[in-house]
Each structure stands twice: as C-alpha cells, then as structure tokens.
Amino acid sequence: MATEESFLLDVREVRQETADAVSVVFEVPAEHEETFAFKPGQFLTLGVPSDQTGLVARCYSICVPPGEPLTVMVKRTVDGYASNWINDKLVVGDSVRVLPPAGIFTPKSLDADLLLWAGGSGITPVLSILRTALAQGTGKVVLFYANRDQDSVIFGDQLRTLAAEHPERLQVVHWLESVQGLPSQEQLRAFAAAYADRTSFCCGPAPFMKLVSDALRSLDFPRDRRHQEKFVSLGGNPFGDVEEVLAAQATLAEADDADEADEAPAAPAFAGPVAVEVELDGTHYAFDDWDGKEPLLVFLEGKGVPAPFSCREGECSACACMLLEGDVAMDRNEVLEAEDLADGIRLSCQARPLTEKLRITYNG
Ligand SMILES: Cc1cc2nc3c(=O)[nH]c(=O)nc-3n(C[C@H](O)[C@H](O)[C@H](O)COP(=O)(O)OP(=O)(O)OC[C@H]3O[C@@H](n4cnc5c(N)ncnc54)[C@H](O)[C@@H]3O)c2cc1C
Structure with missing residues (x-):
C-alpha cells in the first residue's frame, strides 16, 4: 500500500x-x-x-x-x-x-459573516477559522462556545482579548453547563435565528453537533452554509513506514479477516474500464483504465496523482472529492452525512465505480 x-x-x-x-x-x-x-x-x-x-x-x-x-x-x-x-x-x-495538513472544514470565503459553534475541544479548528477571518476577512463573527464549567474553557483569555480588539466584528457567547445546564435545541435555535443568513461551522461532541445541526435545519439553513467537523479516532495507520506497525497491523488484519470471513469487500458495481478525469490543484488528469478492483485513491496514486489522504479507512475527510459527472459507491463512510452525499462529496479512499465515466474535483 x-x-x-x-x-x-x-x-x-x-x-x-x-x-x-x-x-x-x-x-x-x-x-x-x-x-x-x-x-x-x-x-x-x-x-x-x-x-x-x-x-x-x-x-x-x-x-x-x-x-x-x-x-x-x-x-x-x-x-x-x-x-x-x-x-x-x-x-x-x-x-x-x-x-x-488535510481536511475540508474550512471557509470558502473569509469575508462571509460567520456563525461559529464549539463544544469543548471542538474550539481548536473553530479558533483557527475565527482568527483567520478576523485577520484576513471583512465579515462579522459570532461564536457560541459550550463547556462543562469555567475551568474547562480552553483559549478563554485569547477569546476575551480578540473580542475586546474587534468589538464591531466579534461576539463570543459562553455557555457553561455548570451554570445553564445542557443547551436544548430550542435554545440553540433561538440563538441562531438572529444569524440565519450566516455561514455556520460547528465542532464538538456528537450530541452537541446534532443539536446544532437540528436547530439550523429547523431554521432552513441551506446545506452549503452548514459545516461540521467530527472528532473520531482513526482505526487504521496511514504512516505505514514503521516496521513494527506493519507487523502489528498484519497480525490484526489476520484476526479481523477471521472475524469477518463472511464480510467480503464490496465488489465494484461497474467492472469495465472506467474513464476517470480529475482536477487537483489546477492540474487536470485523464485515464481510461480504472477497473475498480482497488479504490479510486489507490488507482490515482498508481498513476502518480498526488491525491490527498490521511486515514485510508473512511474515518476522516482528508481524501474527500466532489463528483462532477458519474458516481461511485463507498466501501465505508464514517464521516459524510446524507446531505454531503447529496452534494456529491465522496471519500476517494473508499470509492468504487458505479458508472463508466467519472469526473471529480479536489478543488471544491
Ligand atoms: C479531523 C479530526 C480532528 C481532531 N481534532 C482534535 C483536536 O483538535 N483536539 C483533540 O483533543 N482531539 C481532536 N480529535 C480527536 C482525536 O483524534 C482523538 O480521537 C482523541 O484525542 C481521542 O484519542 P485517544 O487515543 O486519546 O482515545 P481513544 O481513541 O479512545 O483511545 C483508546 C484506544 O487506544 C487503544 N490503546 C490503548 N492503549 C494503547 C497502546 N499502548 N497502544 C496502542 N493503542 C492503545 C485502545 O485499544 C483504545 O481503542 C480530532 C479527530 C479528527 C478526526
């Protein structure tokens, strides 16, 4: 591999x-x-x-x-x-x-007005977006930041300083479970209602992200203005160049194979040679011989295309690409929501062909 x-x-x-x-x-x-x-x-x-x-x-x-x-x-x-x-x-x-660096949890425009949500450690990517937007963009930013208690607030001093420096552009709202209890969907909805024209970025524990997502949906926030990042632990090992890791993984894989003997890997739904066109960092690539036996990412790597990836397990979004024409099935998907799929986003590390022609972009 x-x-x-x-x-x-x-x-x-x-x-x-x-x-x-x-x-x-x-x-x-x-x-x-x-x-x-x-x-x-x-x-x-x-x-x-x-x-x-x-x-x-x-x-x-x-x-x-x-x-x-x-x-x-x-x-x-x-x-x-x-x-x-x-x-x-x-x-x-x-x-x-x-x-x-990898990932697609990033604003398309730094000038957009932003509605940011963070729960606990979810503040990490949100702070990067917030600070970049303030420094390089022109829009307004509101952050709803939920934590268990005052002592759990990470980057509190930094946020206080930023809010004082940008009174016209940044508002930070802290929600402490120790004071207000867990936020309800109705409370989040009421909060978000004033910002219904903004672009939302949310990262935090799964229940918090679900509440935010439901609240935004109930306000008819369009999908292209709702973004979220899931924190999960990778099961695989993308480093692969450490001998002990490979040896350990081989042993684990054998055990997994034995456990999942009846779970055969998904066969490609379209087995003929598939014509593949790819846009990546301003370069166009075209091939006509993907047989779908290996996932799209592996096929592209074999052709020398520097396609992005990290986990190779369908657990992070580093390899995400956007369909322009045709479609693929995914062996495994732990990160993309139904709406992401409807938008044409696919994980190339898990992709098998469904159509005889495929056009994708990594630039979306
Ligand atoms: C895109 C993305 C961004 C993220 N960003 C952040 C972030 O900014 N900040 C943050 O805090 N988290 C972040 N996370 C979450 C982070 O990746 C981890 O999931 C989190 O830190 C929990 O990992 P953990 O190993 O501590 O816990 P677990 O994954 O729960 O670890 C327990 C696992 O480790 C195994 N284990 C136990 N001992 C050993 C051992 N000696 N050797 C090998 N395995 C062992 C156990 O079998 C068990 O499966 C992010 C996740 C994603 C996908």
Whole structure:
C-alpha cells in the first residue's frame, strides 16, 4: 500500500491550556514550509508512539491562523491512549511523526459573516477559522462556545482579548453547563435565528453537533452554509513506514479477516474500464483504465496523482472529492452525512465505480 510521506517535526513548545489540555507547537524546517502550509480549520495526523502497536495515528486540528507557528491543541479523552500520552509524555525537543495538513472544514470565503459553534475541544479548528477571518476577512463573527464549567474553557483569555480588539466584528457567547445546564435545541435555535443568513461551522461532541445541526435545519439553513467537523479516532495507520506497525497491523488484519470471513469487500458495481478525469490543484488528469478492483485513491496514486489522504479507512475527510459527472459507491463512510452525499462529496479512499465515466474535483 502506498503511504503519504510523513515528516518528523520537533516539538518547539508544549503549553498547558487547562488542566486537561495542552497546545503543542511544532518546528517546521524551511524546506518543508510549503508542505505544511494549511488552511484555517485543517488538521494534522500525528503518530503517537505505542509499545503495543508501534504507532497510533490520531488527527488533531490546527488551532492557529496560517502564518503562525504550526500548533495543535490536544484535550485528554477519558481513558484515551494518544491524548493522555501527549498530555503526559510529550516534551520540548521530542520529534513527532506528522502527516501534512488535510481536511475540508474550512471557509470558502473569509469575508462571509460567520456563525461559529464549539463544544469543548471542538474550539481548536473553530479558533483557527475565527482568527483567520478576523485577520484576513471583512465579515462579522459570532461564536457560541459550550463547556462543562469555567475551568474547562480552553483559549478563554485569547477569546476575551480578540473580542475586546474587534468589538464591531466579534461576539463570543459562553455557555457553561455548570451554570445553564445542557443547551436544548430550542435554545440553540433561538440563538441562531438572529444569524440565519450566516455561514455556520460547528465542532464538538456528537450530541452537541446534532443539536446544532437540528436547530439550523429547523431554521432552513441551506446545506452549503452548514459545516461540521467530527472528532473520531482513526482505526487504521496511514504512516505505514514503521516496521513494527506493519507487523502489528498484519497480525490484526489476520484476526479481523477471521472475524469477518463472511464480510467480503464490496465488489465494484461497474467492472469495465472506467474513464476517470480529475482536477487537483489546477492540474487536470485523464485515464481510461480504472477497473475498480482497488479504490479510486489507490488507482490515482498508481498513476502518480498526488491525491490527498490521511486515514485510508473512511474515518476522516482528508481524501474527500466532489463528483462532477458519474458516481461511485463507498466501501465505508464514517464521516459524510446524507446531505454531503447529496452534494456529491465522496471519500476517494473508499470509492468504487458505479458508472463508466467519472469526473471529480479536489478543488471544491
Ligand atoms: C479531523 C479530526 C480532528 C481532531 N481534532 C482534535 C483536536 O483538535 N483536539 C483533540 O483533543 N482531539 C481532536 N480529535 C480527536 C482525536 O483524534 C482523538 O480521537 C482523541 O484525542 C481521542 O484519542 P485517544 O487515543 O486519546 O482515545 P481513544 O481513541 O479512545 O483511545 C483508546 C484506544 O487506544 C487503544 N490503546 C490503548 N492503549 C494503547 C497502546 N499502548 N497502544 C496502542 N493503542 C492503545 C485502545 O485499544 C483504545 O481503542 C480530532 C479527530 C479528527 C478526526
């Protein structure tokens, strides 16, 4: 299996943000600056060392605007392996294996008026979007930020300073469960009603994101103005160049095969040679021989197309592409909602052909 090139980055700083969360600042060598250029809201995939599996891959969103030192924020998950390892063990001078920035949770226009929602650690990509919009855009921004209690608020000082610096453009509304209880859909709806013409970005625990999404739907927010980022742990390992990882994965795969003997991988629904056209970073590619035995991403990699990806498991959105013509089926999809699918978004790492011609873009 081809693997995306990973890089060893040195840790320049580890900052304690709250009792349960640290920010980690990476040193990006000059020769890799272009590789690690990012859009607000994107994430990195880190390889966290493990005595059991060699390496555990986890995604962490970048919490700063482009141009600032590459920083992620990691909040402890109860009984979580990687998040606690990062909080407890990672120190300045350590090197971490990192995949370049990826993800589609990013505003198309920084001038749009934004309605931002964050719950707990979900503030990470939202803060990057908020700060970038204030610095580079012209629109107004309102942030609804939900936390368990005052001590759980991450980046509270930064938000206070930003709100004071941009009184005409930024409003921050804190919702503390310890004070107000959990927000209800009706309360979120009432809050959002004043901002029904804005573009929404939401990241937080699944129940919070569902409430926000239901509230926005009930206000007839169109799908193209509603964006959300799901935080899940990757099951696979996109690094692949660590021998112990491969050995461990082979053992696990054998066990999985035995467990799932009757779950044959999805056969391509259209087996003939498929004509594939791809737009990626301003370059057009055309091929006429995808047989669908391997997912679209693997086919494109074999043709030398530098298509983006991270998990290869249908669990993150790094490989997402947009259909322009034709369609594909996905073996697995843990991230795209029904509305994303209706919009033509597909995960290329899981895509098998359904039509004899396929045109996609990664530029959407
Ligand atoms: C796009 C995206 C962006 C994200 N951004 C952020 C962010 O900005 N901030 C943030 O805090 N989180 C973020 N997350 C969530 C993050 O990736 C992790 O899901 C989260 O930190 C929990 O991971 P964990 O390993 O601590 O917990 P879990 O995934 O719950 O870890 C427990 C798992 O680790 C296994 N395990 C236990 N011990 C070991 C061992 N020694 N070796 C190997 N495996 C072991 C267990 O079997 C168990 O399956 C993001 C997720 C995504 C997809």
